[in-house]
Amino acid sequence: MLGIMRFILLIIATVGSLRLLFGCGAETSDESLRLRVIWERDPQHESTVSWLTPASVPSSKIYYDTASHAAIDDYQWQMEPESQAIAESRLFSQRALPMQHHARLLNLQPGTTYYFRVARTKGPSEEFSFRTAPEGNRVTLLFGGDSRSDRSMRRKMNELVARLMQADNEIAGLVHGGDYVADGKNWAEWSEWLTDQEELVRDGSRLLPIIPTRGNHETDKELFNQIWNRPGEGKDYFAQRYGKAGLLILNTEESLSGDQFQWMESQLQGLKDAHWIIANYHKPAYPVVKMPSAARGIWVPLFEKYLVDLVFESDGHAFKRTTPIFQEAKDELRGIIYAGEGGMGVKQRTPQTSLWYIADGGIALKAHHVLKLRIDEQNAVLETFGEDMQILDSYTLRPKLALRQQTEVKP
Ligand SMILES: [Fe+2]
Numbered sequence: 001m002l003g004i005m006r007f008i009l010l011i012i013a014t015v016g017s018l019r020l021l022f023g024c025g026a027e028t029s030d031e032s033l034r035l036r037v038i039w040e041r042d043p044q045h046e047s048t049v050s051w052l053t054p055a056s057v058p059s060s061k062i063y064y065d066t067a068s069h070a071a072i073d074d075y076q077w078q079m080e081p082e083s084q085a086i087a088e089s090r091l092f093s094q095r096a097l098p099m100q101h102h103a104r105l106l107n108l109q110p111g112t113t114y115y116f117r118v119a120r121t122k123g124p125s126e127e128f129s130f131r132t133a134p135e136g137n138r139v140t141l142l143f144g145g146d147s148r149s150d151r152s153m154r155r156k157m158n159e160l161v162a163r164l165m166q167a168d169n170e171i172a173g174l175v176h177g178g179d180y181v182a183d184g185k186n187w188a189e190w191s192e193w194l195t196d197q198e199e200l201v202r203d204g205s206r207l208l209p210i211i212p213t214r215g216n217h218e219t220d221k222e223l224f225n226q227i228w229n230r231p232g233e234g235k236d237y238f239a240q241r242y243g244k245a246g247l248l249i250l251n252t253e254e255s256l257s258g259d260q261f262q263w264m265e266s267q268l269q270g271l272k273d274a275h276w277i278i279a280n281y282h283k284p285a286y287p288v289v290k291m292p293s294a295a296r297g298i299w300v301p302l303f304e305k306y307l308v309d310l311v312f313e314s315d316g317h318a319f320k321r322t323t324p325i326f327q328e329a330k331d332e333l334r335g336i337i338y339a340g341e342g343g344m345g346v347k348q349r350t351p352q353t354s355l356w357y358i359a360d361g362g363i364a365l366k367a368h369h370v371l372k373l374r375i376d377e378q379n380a381v382l383e384t385f386g387e388d389m390q391i392l393d394s395y396t397l398r399p400k401l402a403l404r405q406q407t408e409v410k411p
Pocket of ligand 1: 178179215216217282314315316
């Protein structure tokens with residue numbers, strides 16, 4: 001009898017260990033929504049609100065309005081989201097993964113606060129809000145990447161984002177440069193990441209919209225696309241306009257040439273009259289830690305042909321802001337600034353400060369960081385904040401619009 005009891009206890013302990021080992025059991029009977037607001041192509045008029053419900057609650061609904069309400073029936077609009085069970089591609093996937101809901105809200109007004117609640121098993125959620133991108137040419141965005149493997153620093157950096165939002169009401173959205181989690185195939189890691197950002201990257205009930213970029217740790221493309229609602233129709237590259245400024249979100253995890261290259265060139269042709277042209281992607285062309293990515297040979301000539309102003313990069317785990325670079329030399333007139341390179345919750349590395357594009361007018365530091373870019377018709381100011389909200393770097397960009405308009409570009 002004692003032997004049988006020992007055997008049963010051994011089985012229970014083994015199953016428990018395997019569940020811990022493979023990340024099972026982390027899901028999902030709780031009612032945490034893991035809310036996100038996602039911006040893709042037209043942040044002035046569209047936003048996607050995304051949330052989770054337990055696997056046992058397959059349907060949900062969003063109620064929203066430009067005014068705050070105490071009762072769910074008072075909201076002007078409601079919408080059934082697109083819903084799908086989260087699916088991992090990895091071996092030993094959890095069995096009862098939560099339901100993912102995406103409500104793509106269209107025909108929104110620029111610079112407007114939208115209040116919302118979602119309906120779920122325990123009744124309506126508390127009220128949350130988000131704000132669409134402002135009308136006109138003035139906008140402020142945060143940029144930061146690499147939040148994958150130092151959870152306490154990730155939470156600290158999320159708190160920093162919340163503090164920056166409180167200090168600067170014009171902050172409109174956060175561009176995340178990729179490598180959210182260490183194992184992009186593991187839902188349990190994504191679940192933690194979403195919990196951390198929902199709790200901290202907001203000012204009170206206001207959620208900061210996220211503009212997603214794919215990193216090399218997002219190895220499960222389908223899971224990435226489920227979480228971020230298939231940006232760029234699942235290609236993970238897309239373009240945004242903020243008034244007369246253009247922002248290109250690119251994908252270094254698929255071919256840099258071919259379709260993506262041709263799409264990028266057509267976008268850049270359409271931005272000749274843009275006040276500012278900004279690009280963002282994960283693996284750096286001008287790194288301070290690793291070797292240059294393929295972007296150096298494939299994308300940089302295109303950036304230079306169309307006189308891009310500013311490029312954000314991630315992946316290296318250090319902060320850098322280069323000197324203005326054009327045709328592999330410093331050029332104050334035509335040069336492009338490359339900034340990043342990932343410090344939102346991952347151990348930081350020591351950068352190479354002797355590189356010519358750092359030593360001659362740039363900066364590189366081993367420091368967690370988030371960058372804030374404020375642009376209007378004439379000015380673009382890039383400030384970098386360290387983990388204690390100290391300013392690590394401040395740089396004013398020289399506009400290139402006139403130069404761009406004078407330059408004849410041969411396709
Ligand atoms: Fe990376």
